[in-house]
Amino acid sequence: MDQLELLKKQWQSREQELPKLTYDDIYKMLLKKSSSIVKWIFYISIAEIIFWTLLAFFVPESSRKFSDDIGLHNILIGVNVVNYSIFGVFIFLFYRNYRKISTTDSIKELMRNILQTRKTVKYFVVYNITACIILIIGINIFYYLNQDIVFKFMIEDYGIASISQEKFMNIFFLIQILFGIVMIVFIILFYRIVYGILMRKLNKNYKELKKIEM
Amino acid sequence: MNKQLEHSFVTQLEENQNIVHKICRLYTNDSDAHNDLFQEITIQLWRAYPKFRGDSKFSTWMYRVALNTAITLYRKSKRSIKTQDYEGVSFKISSVPYDDTAEQQLKLMYSAVKDLNDIDKALVFLYLEDKNYREISETLGITEVNARVKMNRIKEKLRTIINP
Numbered sequence: 317m318d319q320l321e322l323l324k325k326q327w328q329s330r331e332q333e334l335p336k337l338t339y340d341d342i343y344k345m346l347l348k349k350s351s352s353i354v355k356w357i358f359y360i361s362i363a364e365i366i367f368w369t370l371l372a373f374f375v376p377e378s379s380r381k382f383s384d385d386i387g388l389h390n391i392l393i394g395v396n397v398v399n400y401s402i403f404g405v406f407i408f409l410f411y412r413n414y415r416k417i418s419t420t421d422s423i424k425e426l427m428r429n430i431l432q433t434r435k436t437v438k439y440f441v442v443y444n445i446t447a448c449i450i451l452i453i454g455i456n457i458f459y460y461l462n463q464d465i466v467f468k469f470m471i472e473d474y475g476i477a478s479i480s481q482e483k484f485m486n487i488f489f490l491i492q493i494l495f496g497i498v499m500i501v502f503i504i505l506f507y508r509i510v511y512g513i514l515m516r517k518l519n520k521n522y523k524e525l526k527k528i529e530m
Numbered sequence: 531m532n533k534q535l536e537h538s539f540v541t542q543l544e545e546n547q548n549i550v551h552k553i554c555r556l557y558t559n560d561s562d563a564h565n566d567l568f569q570e571i572t573i574q575l576w577r578a579y580p581k582f583r584g585d586s587k588f589s590t591w592m593y594r595v596a597l598n599t600a601i602t603l604y605r606k607s608k609r610s611i612k613t614q615d616y617e618g619v620s621f622k623i624s625s626v627p628y629d630d631t632a633e634q635q636l637k638l639m640y641s642a643v644k645d646l647n648d649i650d651k652a653l654v655f656l657y658l659e660d661k662n663y664r665e666i667s668e669t670l671g672i673t674e675v676n677a678r679v680k681m682n683r684i685k686e687k688l689r690t691i692i693n694p
Contacts, residue, residue, distance in 0.1 A: 352603040424671025
């Protein structure tokens with residue numbers, strides 16, 4: 317007979333070898349915390365929203381005054397309104413996805429829902445990075461076009477000592493560009509690592525299931 | 531928390547715990563990991579329990595949630611170093627007259643099953659549990675035809691591992 321058939325025959329008769337938990341053992345488990353992947357995706361996405369929100373509070377007062385002085389005040393308020401509206405939409409989507417995930421679905425359906433959730437997170441990340449890049453580029457274009465004012469208020473607000481305007485602007489833009497690049501690379505790396513670890517097994521298994529259907 | 535709901539859940543899980551143990555044994559390599567996965571499955575079952583309406587058998591519903599957890603939600607299984615699994619080695623044939631080669635072959639078959647990927651393992655598990663292809667396809671979310679084709683391929687694969 318085929319070995320798999322033999323194994324099947326033995327399979328049920330092995331049950332007495334299995335561990336036996338008591339009612340109390342199982343009852344105690346109900347009180348323990350889950351460590352499921354869904355929970356982590358949800359927590360991390362909430363942490364991300366908090367992170368981006370907190371970041372806004374860490375803009376120093378001098379920098380805020382500087383923005384006001386050079387006439388960016390209204391523009392920045394506009395940017396913030398748009399930004400937080402989009403955040404609101406994302407929070408709603410995260411919550412909806414989280415609720416939709418139900419372990420009673422078929423394995424494939426469950427994976428699809430989790431990957432959908434992941435996709436929302438991905439869009440959130442892409443939005444944040446894109447918004448970051450656009451803002452950095454936009455502001456720098458503004459600085460570039462208004463070099464005289466920028467230089468004037470830089471000296472007033474930050475008390476930068478005597479240095480020629482041309483030299484100052486060169487250093488200024490160099491720092492802006494470097495800082496922007498470092499920031500973006502850091503964010504991309506962070507997401508790659510966090511979600512890479514979290515999603516590796518799920519992605520592999522989902523591909524395996526898709527393969528069956530081809 | 532609803533005491534009555536808790537009581538009926540724990541009682542039913544206690545009665546059907548073998549299903550969960552068998553999945554844990556197949557998907558983990560040591561008793562720590564076994565207990566860890568058992569606990570995670572219990573938590574997921576309990577969480578999904580309010581939605582269990584009893585239109586299917588408790589055990590049928592359990593297969594689905596437990597495998598969901600082992601394959602999709604649980605992350606720790608790959609972390610432990612892969613060692614020769616004690617349960618697999620000590621696998622015994624109880625009813626067939628003692629035959630060294632037959633036992634050897636069964637051990638081999640069991641460890642070959644354990645070495646399959648998560649999805650193939652789930653198919654074989656449901657097959658060993660004597661589930662029909664409709665139930666297998668519903669649990670995994672693939673069509674019945676695909677489940678059948680896939681199962682035949684796995685059987686073929688296992689056969690070549692055992693008899694190279």
